[in-house]
Amino acid sequence: MVVQIGKAGFNLAQLKQSGITTKKAFEEAFAGKIGVDIDKAWKQVSKELKKFKD
Amino acid sequence: MSLEICDCSNITLGDIGRPGCKVSWKVLSGMIFMFTKDSDGNRNKIDIADTLDQAYLDAKINHVDPTKRWYLTGQLYTIEGERAESNKFEASNGDLFKLSQGVRNRKAEVLDQGPELMEEYVKFGCPQISFFDIDEVQNLRGSYDGSDLATLYPIRVQKGSVDIIYFEPTADKVEGFSIAFNIDPREKDEYLRTINKSDIAADLLGSESLLGVTATYSNITATTVDLTLSLKYGSFVDPVAMEGLVTTDIFDIVGGTASSIRNETTSTAIPVTAVEISAGVYQLTFAAQTATNIMSCAPLKNGFNFSSVPDVKFAAE
Numbered sequence: 001m002v003v004q005i006g007k008a009g010f011n012l013a014q015l016k017q018s019g020i021t022t023k024k025a026f027e028e029a030f031a032g033k034i035g036v037d038i039d040k041a042w043k044q045v046s047k048e049l050k051k052f053k054d
Numbered sequence: 055m056s057l058e059i060c061d062c063s064n065i066t067l068g069d070i071g072r073p074g075c076k077v078s079w080k081v082l083s084g085m086i087f088m089f090t091k092d093s094d095g096n097r098n099k100i101d102i103a104d105t106l107d108q109a110y111l112d113a114k115i116n117h118v119d120p121t122k123r124w125y126l127t128g129q130l131y132t133i134e135g136e137r138a139e140s141n142k143f144e145a146s147n148g149d150l151f152k153l154s155q156g157v158r159n160r161k162a163e164v165l166d167q168g169p170e171l172m173e174e175y176v177k178f179g180c181p182q183i184s185f186f187d188i189d190e191v192q193n194l195r196g197s198y199d200g201s202d203l204a205t206l207y208p209i210r211v212q213k214g215s216v217d218i219i220y221f222e223p224t225a226d227k228v229e230g231f232s233i234a235f236n237i238d239p240r241e242k243d244e245y246l247r248t249i250n251k252s253d254i255a256a257d258l259l260g261s262e263s264l265l266g267v268t269a270t271y272s273n274i275t276a277t278t279v280d281l282t283l284s285l286k287y288g289s290f291v292d293p294v295a296m297e298g299l300v301t302t303d304i305f306d307i308v309g310g311t312a313s314s315i316r317n318e319t320t321s322t323a324i325p326v327t328a329v330e331i332s333a334g335v336y337q338l339t340f341a342a343q344t345a346t347n348i349m350s351c352a353p354l355k356n357g358f359n360f361s362s363v364p365d366v367k368f369a370a371e
Contacts, residue, residue: 002313003300007330009301011313012327017341018277029277029339033331 003048005041008034012045012052021049063194077248080189082133084259085162087125090210098122098184098343100196100206106249111256115263116356118308125178126263130162131231137243157212158237165230170286172220172231174266180215184208188258194249197241206247208237264359267296271368276342279368281328281351282335295334296358304328304338305352307364318367319347326351343370 002009010032014020015047026042034041087096098121104110114124138156145151164171174308186208187195198207215236223229265285283296306316307324314323315338327339343349347370353360 004300004302007241007300009313009328011325011327012303014313014327014340017325018339019341020339030329033337052345 001048001052003045005044006034006036008036008041010041010045012049015045015049016052058083077193077250079193079195079248080191082130082135082162082187083190083192084130084188085127086186086188086194086208086258086332087127087178087183088123088185088207088208089121090184092121093119097207098130099208100186100194100249102204102206105255106194106253107255108261111261112356113259114216115261120361123264126258126261127162127164129259131165131230133162135160135237152331155239157239157312158241158243159234160237161232161234163230163232166228167228169220169231172218173286175218175231175233178233179214179218182210182213183216184210192251192254192258194251194254194258195246196249197245198247200242200245203309206249209246212236213239251281262355262357265296266361267353267363268293269360269363269366271366273337273367276345276369276371278337279329279349280335280337283353283363284334297333299328299330299336299353299355301326301328303353303355304336305354308354308361313346313347315349315351316364317343317347317370318350319344324349345370 001012004010009026015026018029023042023046026045027038027053030041031038091097098107111124114122115126117123135158137158138155141153143151143153164175186206189195195209197209198206212218212235215234217232218231218232220231221227221229232318265287267283267285270282271279272282277285283299284293285296286293288294296321301313303312304315305312306314310316311323315326316322317324324340327341328336331337338351348367349370350364350367352364
């Protein structure tokens, strides 16, 4: 499943596989790149990550 | 060539009553090129049962198999095409005997376009190609085979006759190039048939063929790589960026798994997140792979030809 936020499409499978499941890891990977507020993006992505099952 | 052989056992004259209503064929304005035969060995064609709408046209333009794809020229200019007079033998007393049909040629100009687009047309000179004509009101014309009324075939181009000539802009003319070729001698003018615009719910002159995309990889780390996609147009040192891809447009292989890149060494699809970090530059994030494993991807988006992208690889760090 992909969560599209601005020009970034966060692939939940990839995030889990890469261990990008915390706000810190998310910020390290994408801060300054996605063109939208990183906090808002993480809020949306983390909500979907909780529901997501491989 | 194409000289009729009279069937002496069944001689009739044609029914030359004139219909009250006919499709009014207008000035030629464009063409749709395609391979004469597809990769299955079948002639490309339009079946009269086909619904000729925009979805049909878009599917043809974007067909993954280039031999089944349609290549639309858009608006062409100064389109000419005449059949030369038949070759005849004149006897000493002046009697004439037809020896062969004259050759029909076609010439058209693509205006306000440069050598970059011309380079694409030059590729039309090698394979056996065919075309449908489009007139100014978007009627479409092809050819039937003289008996099958369910199939309209594109008109065959004489292989080896395609000639593309560039011309510089002048004070009174824009830059462009001409396309010239001969029609295959097997094609008969009397077999040309027209599909009326009223039976076509698609924009034949306004729809664009695919744009080729080239790829480069840079800034490779253990878990990211920047994929830069660009067109051949624009400045040679700053080509036009291919913008607007999203994660779901990235596949491991053509027809493979969406939102993935490919580890070619292990033949596996690796989930990816794509972020367009600047125009045409996509940062791909993925789980760390074994260093030196060969990686690639196959983007897919209507209107673009990404066929060269999977051939560009990067080695995992």
